[in-house]
Amino acid sequence: MRETLFHGGTVIPVDGPSQNPDAVAVREGRIISVGSLPEVEESLGTKPVRIDLSGTFLLPGFIDAHSHPLWAAKTRGAPVVDIRAETVPTHEAVWRKIERRVAAARPGEHLLFFGLDAQLHDGFKAPTREQIDEIAPDNPLGIQTSNCHALYLNSAGFAVCGIDENTETPVGSIIERQSCGRPSGKIAEAITWQALEVFYEAWGDDRLNDEFKATIDEFIRQGITTTTEHLYLPFYKAYYLSAIGRGWPLPRIAAYQQAVTPDMQVELMNVGDDRLWMAGVKIHADGSPFIGNIWLTEPYLENEVTLERMDLRAGHTGSPNYPQVYFEEMVRNYVSQGWQMTIHTQGDRTIDMVLDLLEEVLADFPRPDHRFRLEHCALMRDDQIERAVKLGVLSSFFINHITHWGAPIEDVLFGPKRAAHYVPAGSAVKQGMRISLHADTPMTDPSCLHLMQAAMTRKAGDGRCLGPEQCLDAETALRAVTIDAAYQIGKEGVLGSISPGKHADFVVLSGNPLSVQPDEISKIKVLQTWLGGERVYHA
Amino acid sequence: MPDQAQSRIPIVTIGGFLGSGKTTLINHVLRQTDDQRIVVFVNDFGAINIDYDLIETADTNRISLKNGCVCCTLNDDLISSLKLFMDDTDRPDAFVIEASGIADPRALDRSIALLEQTGSVRFDNRIYIVDADQFLNAGFEDAETIIDHAAAADLVLLNKQDLAAAADLQSLEAVFAGSAPNSTVLHTCHCRCSLELILGQRLSSNRVFKTENPVEPLSGHHGFVSWSRETKRKLDRSKFEQFVKYLAATSYRAKGRIFFQNQTNQPRIFSMVGRRAVLEMARNDDAEQISQIVAIGKANSLDKTRLESWFEEMLR
Known part of the structure; x- marks a missing residue:
């Protein structure tokens, strides 16, 4: 019988009855006791493996409640070229990099670039099909925006993706066109992700498996032992099973299937002991604030960025992704199958629409513990939070919008008042909601310590604080990446805290996130990661 | 521009x-420091070739020089090593840190940016050295890595320019102009360049600057010139910030001791590298209350006439 004893450090159980425990016992991958060292020793046999924490801090493994590990491997790993503004500073520099990559390309090689950014790339101009054709006449080439929601293609790219003047625009998608109907370069929302699959497929499975391994390692290095695959598609399963089969240290995965399959069937899936399971359905009610695809009651600000770079009309208030009738039909169908719904909502008008619908659906089919979630929640208003709490609807906040795009959110997109209430995690907690935080990888890099710091300081890249009254305290922020995140994926009984009976998933940290200065949290080092009683990472 | 409570120790990476020439540059810095106390962190002592007669003491991971400088090996815990020196009674005038040749220098930048938040050090200058002779032989991946790193630097040295053909240098120049637009690019041989570009100018309380000859060539490297002015009039904070915007567009580095209107007699120390500028409280009062500004820029972009008129505008 395999037994492990952790001692010699500070145990932060996050939840549960133990008061200031200093030891934890693990048997066969589960926690069997938590308490003082003599108490805990008593619960074990004579020869447990003793792990001396040497004054460091033992916490439950982190949970990022909304991410896309496999999709991140597809989107960000080589041979995708990183052109995010943090790497390539200006629009001209992006263009030069694309030219150099095309010059080094093999004939017919599929080329993809990730990270074009209307807000962060100085001198941004939306590329046209003709401009891309000029530098890449032969190779299929796509330039994906940093928010993942849009893709610019050249003619060869449109050809391999099978999109032309005769292609009908699918529901929930955008194809920008010339007056003759010919696609003019930009596509957005659902069709983007279908088009990208053509590129990923062209690169083959070896590439994807290598990149998937690298992505998994990164989550584990950050102490993340459970996360989600939002936008799961049925063919992902093979890659996941292969990862488990090869013994890779895959975090536990709650899959949320993408609501696009025409028959709206969701695969029942439950692999291993809480290793990989179908948790629910992900559906987009709107899109990204950074390309204007969200639905608002108050319009965007009007300036060079919104009117020229983003090409929005004055007074732009956006729209939902799907016609309301169609959206309602999808939601009702999935709800009737009994799935947990996680709904992508950014604009406040979208949230009005979704709450109206959920209220109706729940009146028709009452479900006591549905845990329906709203994802990201950029511009959620206080009255909407109140409504959500009454309905039992939960928010998962994409807090890194503040750290990565805080300045443009305030200065050019929404103004100071809306910026101070952007991703309003503080309001939600005050009204009694159990919230979670997420990095939405690949949009931002996985790190729950960074999420905590972002939610506690709300500091943008330039140091300004967006809405100090929305800052979380350390304990709430920690719960939002452990036990409350476990609650949101329906696994609070087995994950999210150091309590007897739960999986022995831990992170060992160099500092205590509950007591260091909020600005210093991301400096804390992840020293070890434990998954199901096995050490899977050691610094 | 952030206004800091007290002067912090500048860090140069x-x-x-x-x-590419990192060690060569560090050797230059250690030999030319004048009377500044510089603490240098390097990856490998073996590569540092310090003249025997300059060395005061040496042990396995620390060499002290007679000129007051110290050279340390970079260990796992850079941050606590830095803190040791900061708590020293003889505080260093600057830290210089060599990034490992294989690691992404932006990772080092990030940990220094974090340290900066503690208020004890100031991120001053990020230097990236490119081997001008070898760059064009690098494959696509390596070349792109170099370009990405250079784009994140304040100053890029296209080193070994003597070994590269003129046409190659020109195409290199074009690559970095297009892809590292926020970095100042300088051609060097053996990393020879003025220490003032690396560590910044020294402000002198005995006022060596001459107002009648405001632009003078900089010793050590032609192609760069310096400009300086001083005034007894106290400056308006918002007009000064406006002036700094122009300064940033025309010069690479600037430093100043500034007396503002409606503030105490304690001057602010102003430093600017590339597009980043900070103000911080000077450590001691200054009886004379004369504001000074000194700037360094490329001879073809530092526009003396406009600087003069903007300076006058600021005083008005």
Whole structure:
């Protein structure tokens, strides 16, 4: 019988009855006791493996409640070229990099670039099909925006993706066109992700498996032992099973299937002991604030960025992704199958629409513990939070919008008042909601310590604080990446805290996130990661 | 521009591929420091070739020089090593840190940016050295890595320019102009360049600057000139910030001791590298209350006439 004893450090159980425990016992991958060292020793046999924490801090493994590990491997790993503004500073520099990559390309090689950014790339101009054709006449080439929601293609790219003047625009998608109907370069929302699959497929499975391994390692290095695959598609399963089969240290995965399959069937899936399971359905009610695809009651600000770079009309208030009738039909169908719904909502008008619908659906089919979630929640208003709490609807906040795009959110997109209430995690907690935080990888890099710091300081890249009254305290922020995140994926009984009976998933940290200065949290080092009683990472 | 409570120790980082010339540059810094106390962190002592007669004491991971400088090996815990020196009674005038030749220098930048938040150090200058002779032989991946790193630097040294053909240098120049637009690019041989570009100018309380000859060539490197002015009039804060915007567009580095209107007699120390500028409280009062500004820029972009008129505008 395999037994492990952790001692010699500070145990932060996050939840549960133990008061200031200093030891934890693990048997066969589960926690069997938590308490003082003599108490805990008593619960074990004579020869447990003793792990001396040497004054460091033992916490439950982190949970990022909304991410896309496999999709991140597809989107960000080589041979995708990183052109995010943090790497390539200006629009001209992006263009030069694309030219150099095309010059080094093999004939017919599929080329993809990730990270074009209307807000962060100085001198941004939306590329046209003709401009891309000029530098890449032969190779299929796509330039994906940093928010993942849009893709610019050249003619060869449109050809391999099978999109032309005769292609009908699918529901929930955008194809920008010339007056003759010919696609003019930009596509957005659902069709983007279908088009990208053509590129990923062209690169083959070896590439994807290598990149998937690298992505998994990164989550584990950050102490993340459970996360989600939002936008799961049925063919992902093979890659996941292969990862488990090869013994890779895959975090536990709650899959949320993408609501696009025409028959709206969701695969029942439950692999291993809480290793990989179908948790629910992900559906987009709107899109990204950074390309204007969200639905608002108050319009965007009007300036060079919104009117020229983003090409929005004055007074732009956006729209939902799907016609309301169609959206309602999808939601009702999935709800009737009994799935947990996680709904992508950014604009406040979208949230009005979704709450109206959920209220109706729940009146028709009452479900006591549905845990329906709203994802990201950029511009959620206080009255909407109140409504959500009454309905039992939960928010998962994409807090890194503040750290990565805080300045443009305030200065050019929404103004100071809306910026101070952007991703309003503080309001939600005050009204009694159990919230979670997420990095939405690949949009931002996985790190729950960074999420905590972002939610506690709300500091943008330039140091300004967006809405100090929305800052979380350390304990709430920690719960939002452990036990409350476990609650949101329906696994609070087995994950999210150091309590007897739960999986022995831990992170060992160099500092205590509950007591260091909020600005210093991301400096804390992840020293070890434990998954199901096995050490899977050691610094 | 952030206004800091007290003066902090500037940190300069030096990045570049193996063999690009990082150690050469560090040797220059250690030999030319004048009377500044510089603490240098390097990857490998073996590569540092310090003249025997300059060395005061040496042990396995620390060499003290007679001129007051110290050279340390970079260990796992850079941050606590820095803190040791900061708590020293003889505080260093600057830290210089060599990034490992294989690691991404931006990772080092990030940990220094974090340290900066503690208020004890100031991120001053990020230098990246490119081997001008080898760059064009690098494959696509390596070349792009170098370009990405250079784009994150304040100052890029296109080193070994003597070994590269003129046409190659020109195409290199074009690559970095297009892809590292926020970095100042300088051609060097053996990393020879003025220490003032690396560590910044020294402000002198005995006022060596001459107002009648405001632009003068900089010793050590032609192609760069310096400009300086001083005034007894106290400056308006918002007009000064406006002036700094122009300064940033025309010069690479600037430093100043500034007396503002409606503030105490304690001057602010102003430093600017590339597009980043900070103000911080000087450590001691200054009886004379004369504001000074000194700037360094490329001879073809530092526009003396406009600087003069903007300076006058600021005084008005």
